[in-house]
Amino acid sequence: MGLQSAFRARFLDVLASIYIYNEHRGYTSLDRVLEAVRARCADNPAFIAEVEKHRADEEKHYRMFKRWFELQGRMPLKVDRTCGHIDHFIESVFGCTIDELDTDAIIADGDEFEKLCRVIMITEQRGMEQVEVLLKNPHIRSDKAMKRIFEVVERDEPDHYRPYERWLQANGRRPKPRWRELWTDYWIHKSLMLAKLPAVFINRRNARLTSWPDEDPQAYAI
Template sequence: MLDWFRERYLLVLGSIYVYNEHRGYTAIDRVIEAVRVRSPGDGALIAAIEDHRRDERKHYMMFRRWFEQKGWMPLDVDRTFGHIDRFVEIIFRTPIDRLDTQEVIDRDELFERLCRVIALTERRGFRQVETLLANRFVGGDPILTRIFQIIRKDEPSHWAPYEGWLRDHGKRTPRWWERAIDGFIHSELLFIKLPALFLNPWIARRTDWPDAHEPDGDRMAPRSRAAA
């Protein structure tokens, strides 16, 4: 029984991370597009966000390989389990896929809002990884533990470019209500959605990987900085 519980927990956890890491780097593509148009001369900012994108892609590939080594396919979770998805939907009142990139390019207040959402999401992710590294089920899997250790090392560089842009342009830091929304989304996932997914015997497995239809060049795992 304990073995079943542990495997189910890791399956649910890994499936949520596969979705979120894939959503992360594909959504950042649109952020990079916006920054290149808004600030074409800001090479440092563009490079930092490109590094963030590469890390998110690397993390996705680590989870994918973990699943492949297990001989599993992830559960077929959707944006219901995406932290950034819920944050964008609440703050912008539209799903990420319908977010008007041109409007974000044209309006400073929208880009500023997006930077705060991304920074808060990344900081939340770091705190969650710290919690998971203390989890005995995660600790019992050396490969998964190593994945989360790498993510913990990478995370601080992920919120830095967005907080840096806000600081350099005299924009405000997140207010209490934005932090409250972040906390609500996390609690909703942790105490409602994750248990419901864990207990749902009818949830299907994916039949392909989220990056299956991406260009072959992008499907190659980027080399980690640690290995460089």
């Protein structure tokens, strides 16, 4: 394998491994969000349905990346929450991990629910921008299956931030991100692109998953 081919293969391997982590983290975390939405917005079935679709799309994306790896005949690289955009964002805004998020407190406090909606909105907008960049990448475009995956993600992404934006607007809440939130999003994105992803790329001793996270909740455990 030539140097360029080896680089391309490693790039796709690392990128897909980070995406499969984030997509799995996304749809499992949205189960927690749905608890809050169903409790706080019981009189808004349209909003609940939109969040349910968001959750279903995230799982669909996870399964597309999973199938890509299955066709490659290997498992994804074992990354952790240091590569998770939503993990860092939740920790920065709420001061705890996603798993520690107090759903009952968010339901009871309108300001906390507003923050949660805005964090999801900003994260999904960032994801949409990143997919647009990736679809121009020659390594992505050279792999028909990977290109198709990102085309599906691109098509789905607008439905993932707009429901939260509309809810904030309709309920007199602030849809426009606060400067601290924008700075947090920017810093997380840059640290992932300039530090975390390259670190995974050059670490040839990085282990691979031994089980799929949808089948084994401890798959990503250290």
